[in-house]
Amino acid sequence: MAKPPHSIPDSELDVLKVLWDRGRATVREVLQTLREAGHVGNKDGKPWSYATVATLLDRLETKKVVESDRADQAFTYRPIVSVKDVQRRRVESLVDKLYQGEPGLLVLHLLKSHPLDPHQAEEVRALLEEMREEPASKPPEDAPRSPSDPSP
Amino acid sequence: MAKPPHSIPDSELDVLKVLWDRGRATVREVLQTLREAGHVGNKDGKPWSYATVATLLDRLETKKVVESDRADQAFTYRPIVSVKDVQRRRVESLVDKLYQGEPGLLVLHLLKSHPLDPHQAEEVRALLEEMREEPASKPPEDAPRSPSDPSP
DNA sequence: ACGCCCGGACGACACTTGTCTTAGGATACA
DNA sequence: TGTATCCTAAGACAAGTGTCGTCCGGGCGT
Numbered sequence: 001m002a003k004p005p006h007s008i009p010d011s012e013l014d015v016l017k018v019l020w021d022r023g024r025a026t027v028r029e030v031l032q033t034l035r036e037a038g039h040v041g042n043k044d045g046k047p048w049s050y051a052t053v054a055t056l057l058d059r060l061e062t063k064k065v066v067e068s069d070r071a072d073q074a075f076t077y078r079p080i081v082s083v084k085d086v087q088r089r090r091v092e093s094l095v096d097k098l099y100q101g102e103p104g105l106l107v108l109h110l111l112k113s114h115p116l117d118p119h120q121a122e123e124v125r126a127l128l129e130e131m132r133e134e135p136a137s138k139p140p141e142d143a144p145r146s147p148s149d150p151s152p
Numbered sequence: 153m154a155k156p157p158h159s160i161p162d163s164e165l166d167v168l169k170v171l172w173d174r175g176r177a178t179v180r181e182v183l184q185t186l187r188e189a190g191h192v193g194n195k196d197g198k199p200w201s202y203a204t205v206a207t208l209l210d211r212l213e214t215k216k217v218v219e220s221d222r223a224d225q226a227f228t229y230r231p232i233v234s235v236k237d238v239q240r241r242r243v244e245s246l247v248d249k250l251y252q253g254e255p256g257l258l259v260l261h262l263l264k265s266h267p268l269d270p271h272q273a274e275e276v277r278a279l280l281e282e283m284r285e286e287p288a289s290k291p292p293e294d295a296p297r298s299p300s301d302p303s304p
Numbered sequence: 305a306c307g308c309c310c311g312g313a314c315g316a317c318a319c320t321t322g323t324c325t326t327a328g329g330a331t332a333c334a
Numbered sequence: 335t336g337t338a339t340c341c342t343a344a345g346a347c348a349a350g351t352g353t354c355g356t357c358c359g360g361g362c363g364t
Contacts, residue, residue, distance in 0.1 A: 104272030
């Protein structure tokens, strides 16, 4: 049991993203960062309160998504799951639920309905060429499931 | 205000999928279909009860995702949002939340970490070629936003 | 020594989701 | 006519989310 199947709701994801960005932060730092970034938390467009951020970090910690250590006087939190882990899980779930478990269908849908800029299009083409030759290549990307490895 | 921002949770999505498949159905038909398909509803692996399906259809209706009409003695439900609408919303939200609003990043991620079978890879290549020549082609796919149009 | 402010611990509260039970009206069948 | 069926309506209830208010102990500036 590497990963408890806890889900990471949107609000928690917002604070988690801050941690991913800066590596680690205290409650107040997260709050500050979000405000500067013009984060719109609650439905009234009012920014979150300190308590809200604290709660979210707390919940993330009980879910084993972040860790805290008592540095100065304030706790400092840092993520213990990587962006990629979360992305993978979300994508997999989306593919399972709406694309019959076929990632290819999602790719097609994306290309058709969401224009991608030429640079990225080129990158995609290149990647495909590469894969054509070496079909079974597994960049460490797809390891069988390590609990997480944001900073090993 | 074309689309109320109601979200469609997983359980509701499961019944909605049945409606997409068969066009329309009563509560019991949905239930039947799910059971035949070996649907695993609740966490104990026990199939849903009639009431559960009814509730879900009800909630979908208040969310304006399906419509019901009293046909025989039982209500018949049918979807009023298309698969594509739901897919688009989910994908957009995913891209916004985890890929900086860049669909290209998601495409890259998909290609790298989720192997796609050669047939689809070919299809993708073809699509890309096509787009290379005619970059601004818009199959009716991308209409500016009609509230939904599965059967107007 | 005295307030003050910061940071943390608790817990509260409304709404959404996941799942059902049950009461009550029709229907259909013996 | 009674009874087994099927359907809808209503509501219940525990967990998970979204968002705080608040009380409390420690430092710190004066």
